[in-house]
Amino acid sequence: MSIAQREAFDVIVVGAGHAGIEACLAAARMGCSTLMLTLNLDHIGQMSCNPAIGGIGKGHLVKEIDALGGEMGRAIDETGIQFRVLNTKKGPAVQASRAQADKALYRQRMKRVLETCPGLTLRQGSVEALIVENGEVKGVETQIGERFYGRKVILTTGTFLKGLIHIGDRNYSAGRAGDFAVHGLSESLVNLGFKVGRLKTGTCPRLDARTIDFSKLAVQHGDENPTPFSFSSSGITQRQVPCHITYTNNRTHEIIRSAIHRSPMYSGVIKSRGPRYCPSIEDKIHRFADKNRHQIFLEPEGLDTVEIYPNGLSTSLPLDVQVEMVRSIEGLESADIMRPGYAIEYDYFEPTQLYPSLETKLIRGLYHAGQINGTTGYEEAAAQGIVAGMNAVLSTRGDAPLIFSREQAYIGVLIDDLVTKGTDNEPYRMFTSRAEYRLLLREDNADLRLTDIGYRIGLASGAATKRTSDKRRATTALITYLESQQMAPSAGINSLLESFQSAPLRSQASLAQLLRRPEISLGQVRVLNPETPTYDRDIDAQAETHIKYQGYVDRQLEIVQRFQRMENVSLPVNIDYAKISGLSREVCEKLTRIQPQSLGQASRIPGITPAAISLLSFYIKKKTA
Numbered sequence: 139m140s141i142a143q144r145e146a147f148d149v150i151v152v153g154a155g156h157a158g159i160e161a162c163l164a165a166a167r168m169g170c171s172t173l174m175l176t177l178n179l180d181h182i183g184q185m186s187c188n189p190a191i192g193g194i195g196k197g198h199l200v201k202e203i204d205a206l207g208g209e210m211g212r213a214i215d216e217t218g219i220q221f222r223v224l225n226t227k228k229g230p231a232v233q234a235s236r237a238q239a240d241k242a243l244y245r246q247r248m249k250r251v252l253e254t255c256p257g258l259t260l261r262q263g264s265v266e267a268l269i270v271e272n273g274e275v276k277g278v279e280t281q282i283g284e285r286f287y288g289r290k291v292i293l294t295t296g297t298f299l300k301g302l303i304h305i306g307d308r309n310y311s312a313g314r315a316g317d318f319a320v321h322g323l324s325e326s327l328v329n330l331g332f333k334v335g336r337l338k339t340g341t342c343p344r345l346d347a348r349t350i351d352f353s354k355l356a357v358q359h360g361d362e363n364p365t366p367f368s369f370s371s372s373g374i375t376q377r378q379v380p381c382h383i384t385y386t387n388n389r390t391h392e393i394i395r396s397a398i399h400r401s402p403m404y405s406g407v408i409k410s411r412g413p414r415y416c417p418s419i420e421d422k423i424h425r426f427a428d429k430n431r432h433q434i435f436l437e438p439e440g441l442d443t444v445e446i447y448p449n450g451l452s453t454s455l456p457l458d459v460q461v462e463m464v465r466s467i468e469g470l471e472s473a474d475i476m477r478p479g480y481a482i483e484y485d486y487f488e489p490t491q492l493y494p495s496l497e498t499k500l501i502r503g504l505y506h507a508g509q510i511n512g513t514t515g516y517e518e519a520a521a522q523g524i525v526a527g528m529n530a531v532l533s534t535r536g537d538a539p540l541i542f543s544r545e546q547a548y549i550g551v552l553i554d555d556l557v558t559k560g561t562d563n564e565p566y567r568m569f570t571s572r573a574e575y576r577l578l579l580r581e582d583n584a585d586l587r588l589t590d591i592g593y594r595i596g597l598a599s600g601a602a603t604k605r606t607s608d609k610r611r612a613t614t615a616l617i618t619y620l621e622s623q624q625m626a627p628s629a630g631i632n633s634l635l636e637s638f639q640s641a642p643l644r645s646q647a648s649l650a651q652l653l654r655r656p657e658i659s660l661g662q663v664r665v666l667n668p669e670t671p672t673y674d675r676d677i678d679a680q681a682e683t684h685i686k687y688q689g690y691v692d693r694q695l696e697i698v699q700r701f702q703r704m705e706n707v708s709l710p711v712n713i714d715y716a717k718i719s720g721l722s723r724e725v726c727e728k729l730t731r732i733q734p735q736s737l738g739q740a741s742r743i744p745g746i747t748p749a750a751i752s753l754l755s756f757y758i759k760k761k762t763a
Contacts, residue, residue: 145286145287146288146289147172147173147259147289148165148170148171148288149165149170149289149290149291149292149530150172150174150288150291151165151173151175151292151294151527152175152292152293152294152323153175153298154174154176154179154182154183154252155296156210156508156517156519156523157509157519157520157526158292158294158508159182159209159210159252159520159523160208160209160523160527161292161524161526161530162258162292163208163252163255163258164527164528164531164597165292165528165530165531166255166256166258167596167597168528168531168595168596170257171257172257172258172259173258173259173260173261173286174259174261175261175278177264177313177318178262179249179260179262181245181317183247183248183249184241185241185244185245185516186314186315187339187341187342188341188447189238189240189438189440190237190239190437191214191218191239191516191517192214192236192367193224193236194234194569195568195573196234197234197367197581198234198548198568198580198584199517199521199568200214200235200367200517200520201367202548202549202587202588203521204367204368204584205587205588205592205602206524206528206588206589206597207592207599207602208520208597210517211366211367211368211369212368212370212371213251214239215367215371215374216243216247217239217243217247218238218240218364218376219238219240219441220237220378220379220381221235221238221361221364221365221366221374221378222235222237222360222361223361229577229687230580230679230683230687231577232570233581234581235365237367238379238381238437240440241439241440241443242440242442243440243441263280263281264281265278265279265281265320265323266279266280266281266320266323266326267323267326268323268327269285273501274502274503275503276288277291278291289534290504290531290533291503291504292505292506292507292526292527292530293505293506293507294507294508294510294519295509295510296314297313297314297339297482298317298318298320299324299486299510300319300484301313301320302482302483302484303480303481304402304407304454304480304482304483305454305455305456305457305479305481306455306457307400307456309402313484314482315341315480324485327487330501331500333487335485335487335488335512336483336484336485337410337411337412337483337484337512337563337564338403338408338410338481338565339412339416339482339514339565340454340479340480340481340482341452341479341480342450342452342453343448343453343475343477343478344445344475345436345446345464345470345474345475345476346474347438347444348444349473349474350446350470351469351472352469354384355383356382356383357380357383358381360378360380364378369584369585369589369605369606369676370605379438379441381435381436382469383434384433384468384470386466389466390463391430393462393463394420394455394463397459398424400459401418401420401454401455403418403420403421403454403481408483410483411563412481412564412565413514413567416452416514418481419451419452419453432450434449434451434467435448435449445477448470451463451464451479452479454479454480457475460475460478486509486511486512486561487511487512489506489556490557490558490731492506492511493539493557494553494554495529495539496511496553497529497533499733503533505530506526507519507523508523509565511561511566512564513552514565514566514567515567517568518552518567518568521549522552525540525553528597531595531596540591541735544573544574544575545575545698546587546588548568551568551572551573552566552572554742555572558732558739558743559744577690580683582679582683585602585606585609586609586680589602589605609676612674612677613677613680615671616673616677616678616681617684617685619649620648620649620650620653620663620670621648621649621650623667623670624646624647624648625643625649625652625666625667627642627646631666634662635666638657638662640655640658641655649663649666649667649670650685653682653685654685654686656686660682702738704736704737705736705738706738707736707738707755707758709736709737709754709758710761711733712733713729719753720753722750724745725746728745728746737754
């Protein structure tokens with residue numbers, strides 16, 4: 139018997155993508171002996187699609203992962219080559235951070251972090267089956283017969299479960315380009331009773347920068363003073379590079395239309411659905427036929443490579459069509475394709491088969507995180523990974539799972555959507571519009587919301603909690619000053635206000651009252667009152683947002699309190715909904731399948747009517763009377 143067969147771990151993580159990384163680091167850092175198993179140790183943290191972290195809704199997730207003690211934010215801060223804050227002309231709730239990554243540096247850094255993490259063991263191997271006894275997971279078995287035993291198992295398998303790559307009319311088995319697919323594990327889960335589905339995603343061809351005429355293209359620079367993702371980062375010090383912008387044109391569209399019958403999505407070869415909000419170029423031309431051009435962002439894949447990612451040009455057309463299509467675009471007339479674009483189909487398992495802890499309902503001790511749950515995106519995967527890792531450890535301790543509410547974190551919105559509503563057979567992507575309390579869930583206050591929780595369970599550091607406490611104290615001090623400091627009208631003050639295109643003062647007002655004017659910033663308040671104390675920009679942003687949006691925040695908090703009453707009503711485990719008089723068969727089936735843990739969660743299940751919630755509420759009151 140091999141060492142691997144004798145050795146037992148507290149937690150086993152299968153997969154080394156963005157979910158797997160956060161899961162195994164969370165488990166090991168919280169004190170559990172942890173094993174990570176992956177197909178290729180050289181591909182830890184690989185970015186299979188675009189080389190970027192963050193974006194609308196996604197940047198919020200990265201900030202929350204960082205606040206809890208995760209790694210993604212620190213990794214991109216050290217390896218990012220262009221940083222931008224999006225939606226700066228809109229309110230703080232929808233402003234989001236995004237950074238281009240040096241793919242190779244990101245991957246190397248993540249591997250180094252995992253290799254040096256105490257309590258974490260790395261092994262290369264293809265997991266093909268679960269070891270299950272009496273409805274509880276006991277370990278995993280690899281392709282070559284190795285058996286690894288563990289108290290908890292977390293599956294973070296990405297697109298590798300029966301992955302099938304499509305380029306034109308050709309297809310082949312792969313987890314992504316250059317990596318094998320996994321077949322046995324998917325079959326093992328089906329045999330255990332899990333409901334399986336198929337999803338599709340895709341990626342762009344990679345171009346050779348030496349064959350691109352950048353002189354014809356618009357330059358897109360990053361922010362002059364980049365804002366880090368991690369609350370622990372002091373700044374961005376590595377070299378930054380620009381991206382470039384070009385557009386498709388009528389000739390491009392005609393090339394695609396004339397060859398669309400050769401696309402596996404339109405020839406009927408691919409039957410599964412891809413992400414609606416990240417469509418292929420074929421989909422764009424078909425669905426938006428009235429548009430005569432589509433924007434393409436040319437993004438460098440790293441500082442020491444010539445590969446360029448043409449974001450917006452995802453395709454599974456045959457290679458000859460890809461070449462013709464690319465060369466019809468301005469600046470790309472002589473561009474060479476280094477790697478073709480492709481679509482990939484893969485198995486996923488309906489996330490309504492999970493509890494909010496991400497533990498499966500069918501098998502005790504088994505957790506799913508990432509694309510296996512039907513999500514798309516590095517950030518969504520990482521958020522699920524850290525939650526699965528934390529809850530696996532809490533379970534080994536005999537503690538209650540950590541469940542994030544919708545008003546507490548975007549992570550809570552993400553997981554509640556997945557386990558309550560499912561994916562509707564379409565890859566799930568996070569947006570700020572999915573959060574009904576998004577003014578409470580800003581990027582800038584993720585640490586104030588979550589760092590103390592991360593510290594309490596043993597993941598966030600003491601330094602992080604001190605930093606958060608100092609930030610909270612400084613923010614309160616600045617707000618107090620602005621609310622208490624009065625300013626009287628004068629010719630000088632009114633002249634400055636006029637230069638700010640703001641109305642003159644007619645009577646005495648506090649600095650906070652002036653700051654509530656939409657056209658006045660905290661920087662301008664300091665011009666009006668030079669004695670206003672100065673703080674770091676994150677504290678300034680926190681105080682300014684609090685003062686400007688306090689009324690809106692208070693209204694959202696009132697709504698949260700009203701809905702909290704339903705969230706606090708727990709539903710009994712294994713309740714027999716068929717015995718509740720008045721519930722329709724359809725409602726009973728949905729409630730039985732989802733097994734909501736609270737009246738609030740039940741109310742968010744699609745098809746559950748207010749009348750059904752009233753009947754449930756009456757039933758619970760009667761039972762507890």
